[in-house]
Amino acid sequence: MDFLPIGDYGVVGNLETCALVGRDGTVDWWCLPHTESPSVFAGILDPEIGGEFAIQPADEFESEQEYVERTNVLETCLETSRGTATLTDFMPIVGEQQTLDTAEHALYRRVECGEGSIELDVELAPRFDYARAETTVEAVDGGVLATGNDEELFCQSPVALDTDGSTATGTITLDEGDTVWFVCQYGERGRLDDDEAAAMLEATTQFWKGWAHHCTDSERCLFYGPWHELVIRSELVLKLLMRRETSAIAAAPTTSLPETIGGERNWDYRFNWIRDAAFTVQALHELGHATEVEDFFAECLARIAEGESGRVEQPFYGVDGEELPDEEELDHLEGYRHSSPVRIGNAAGDQRQLDVYGELVLAIHETTQYSETLSEENWTVLRDVIDHVCEVWDKPGYGIWEDRVDPKQFVYSKVMCWAAIDRALTMAEATDYEAPIDEWEAVRAEIEERVLDEGYDEEMGSFTRSFETDNVDASLLRLPVVGFLEPDDDRILGTIEAVQDHLATDEGLVYRYDTDDGLDGEENPFVLCSFWLVDALALAGRHEEARELYTDVLEHATSIGLFAEQVDGETGEQRGNFPQAFSHLGLINSAIYVSEGADPRTPTPIGVDAPDGTS
Template sequence: MTSRDSNRVQSNDEGYKPLEEYGIIGNLETVALVGSDGAIDWCCFPHVESSSIFARILDDQRGGHFTVQPTRSFEAVQEYVDRTNVLQTRFQTVSGQATVTDFMPVPPLAREDQTPMETIFRRVTCEHGQVELRVDFTPRFEYARTTPTFESIQEGAIARGDEEFTVLSSSVPLSVSAQSAGTTVTLEEGDTHWFVLGYGHEPPLESDDHQGILDDVVDYWRDWVHTCSDGDECSVGGPWHRDVVRSALVLKLLINHETGAICAAPTTSLPEDIGGVRNWDYRYNWIRDAAFTVRALTELGHVEEAKDYFDLCLTHCSRGPPSDVNPVYSVYGDPVPDERTLDHLSGYRGSAPVRVGNAAADQHQVDVYGELIHGIYETTRYGKTVDEDDWTAMYDLIDYVCEAWEEPDAGIWEMRTDRQQFVYSKMMCWVALDRGLKIAAETDFDAPTDRWETCRREIKETVLEKGYSETAESFVSAFGDEDRLDATSLLIPLVGFLPADDSRVQSTIDAILDRLLVDGGLVMRYEGDDGLPGEEGAFLLCSFWLVSALAQSGRVDEAEAIFEDTRQHVSPLGLLSEEVDSEEGIQLGNVPQAFSHIGLINGALALSTESDSGLNPDEADAKPPAENGARRDTQGSAASDCTTRSQAGSETQ
């Protein structure tokens, strides 16, 4: 099991690295996964939803990669430059030590410096002794369907595909073959070389300019990141402060700077079941993220990101008839591509099929109406104002819930079985009406309040009658269930559907502790058949829901114990995937997962306030967000932001 106290991660079978061995860099449009062996094994250009140019994480033979690593056996430690998304991989060999520093330019710096966004910078520096490094530049376009042609240029090499190209600028000469470009270079103490990848452009090789861009990128992240001065009250003070800050930095990388949309994860088809078929494309924006994102951002001082998400929610509200609202969109608001399989790729550790696109976009999920309106309402609690145009966009959607709430749907877990009457979906319809009524009361905008209040009451009475099982002494997954539990029931007190001290809420929490909680603070999503073969891991977000529900119930000691157990599954670099294998303790699913990091932040906020998860407007008032000052210290990151790898040269590549 990976833990924050044991940062050595062993290699896995078939040449694939454990997911815990990856860090990420990005430019607020796309994200690259960088392994602790110095290999970029996943990157899509120009956007996170584009096809990949490196995909070795999905096929270790043909996927493509960009590797910088010693030619001899080495130990490697990865860490982020303190309070940034600049990643360093430090290699130690018998002869010396060298560090690879990886980063991408971010707006507005890229525009000011005239540096295209589609650029990856890799600086290699020898700290002491002598280190021989190999550089292997092996892009494969269109999800490794296309092997490019390679040719030498004056300061590097160019790889050309059918309709795209990449250029690797290098401060040392590169050799070119039919399959790749690369070199071997010996660094002496004090030597520095730059390898700069440009997608669709040729980056200039001016090392002084590159160092200036690096300095600006470090300053950008430190200006943005949550900080709290000594002695100031912090909304997430305590032993988990570093994890919360890292989670916020991860979320920022997943937020598109133009649209404010959050992609659920920057990867596709990393399996929930090793060797199985539970492999999905998460590079899109799920509406339901809004309900859990706003407080996580605003409490850490990132108000602009929360307001951008407010505007995005309004855009979804006004797209057309409410019945046409989809649960998921591209980060640019376009329809998600049809789901298809890439049968030429073997999948991570043989987990096929590899999928791109997502069929969930065509599902009927009525919970999204509540999540949209709740996301807007949460933002108003932090200072955003709803005007008449905003209300016009929201009105029809809220009113539509009065018709749609009785419909069966695919639910939050996007079941690929017949539609059901999911309790969570009904509850979120109640939330849509409840928050709509609150906004109408606070603004005096016209609304059919009698109709909405009547429907809100009807939904609640129906859920209490059909959604709670006396047999299970718990809320259940769907109407008609007698004994099938679902972790979404933990949200009942968090959204204010029932108070935390209600006996039905407490018995539900106890049932989930008894039946869905497994070892290490891990919580399964639900019981019963979901129509797919194989078994998935424990869902990390559910663990944080349990923490928040316990904290809001006043059961703080239990909440802290589960939170601490769950934190043990954070990778050495502070990253979380979607799930964890409860037996092996390894991360599963797409990584990093926005939902998991949002859950961690909100769980920490719940513990910090001891009673408030931040989703229930009737339980607590919103607090002013923390100031977001910048400290310019340059000390390295703590052990909680690093990961170590032992590697014998290039034998496992």
């Protein structure tokens, strides 16, 4: 069996987990019951043994995918020489649709014949625990039951499926107007008739349409422009990656999709990175999602409170706040297009990443600007964090990109420590809460002096990746965004030019850095960094250039508006875990930066009319 291009997948989910559905009609990735749980289908990492759920024409066919407008309901259109069919995939939203007797974790697959006649092959091959557990598949009343690893998956089927003990197969022929339903339920065996399944589809569709951004006045919409639909798609992707109860966001729903085909840069991203916080808060607030902003505020404070004496114990957490599993390699899986190792867990959780403090405090500061009030109890926790930053800011660390080489004095990390102290001083002034103002101001000034002295290269005319090197790094594009220097400062303009000269492709795609990171092979341009260049250009007043670059980067989205972590610099194909929260956060925030007359550094308080006419 062949590997599909990463960009040939769509994603569906229920705010607890996600599944990837290929344009060939195959579910090739689904972890249960949660995003970070072991997989039941992992064909994207190993088509032979990983497991899949395929519904596809028996004859040669062409296909294309699209989402039902403003939803995460995915349609795959299949066409043969004899007929057409539409495969509709979705998951009911956990906690939102409990009127029917069905499992919390269920994948619905409706097949509807549009024209002529079409014969479809069905193959259900679950493989529990990343295909490590022995899985038994047997025919039962109304479908098939898969068991293994003390788990079960029941698939309701409109046609009898034959089983060989591990896989169920069958064939069904549909004529014009025929509609059938397949329903996979994890841990339960509820039975639904066609009308009940159709009602679930309608309820799911209405949930997403009711949640998604809606313009009442396009001329006042901050996101109005040719990219408007891509902004909405990105918003819907972010919601899919959020845990329902906390709004904590997984960086991606997948593991080990490679940054380079055949290489070792294959990581597990199914966790909640703290540094995503500030980006998430800004993006979702501007789209009118106050509840998610408030939930994220509480989640950020919870992570702070877990630290000892203000220390953030780890740069990312399980999406439910649980402890991280150890990094492990799954040698029995060959990896996407033979890219190994396949990893679960992420060893970077043990790294010191000082920029996290800045991102965390920025998120809290931005949230207080939007809606939340910082209580005195929370301020006490935050004050301990800033005191800790004052003690450790000059220590070496691993940086935002989680290098697997010796720690360094990364310039971006130092600037984010500066930003943490700077925003804490702002909040102290606004609240009159007790704080060692003089001490904090002195440390902030010391960080600034050292960054300007050791982190700026006069000969290059640019800030550098670290105090120890003279390489440039795309994270430096964030310096004007966090207010370290004015956007039109010559040192910022020189850094923008250095990034364009050393890290950008002719198409405007931007690499993260151009130096050794302790790993074999090379990576590809990083989508978020491309959007950061857009932001820096816009802040520097180069609006036309920023808009042109933004439009060029958007051309690399998949046909249904999704982005992975990276884009292959030669082929334009998606690379890395998919879809990637960072990429879609960047897309949304850059839309704010390129909007005419917008100042993305000035939040609109909730309760005041937002630019799109909502509040």
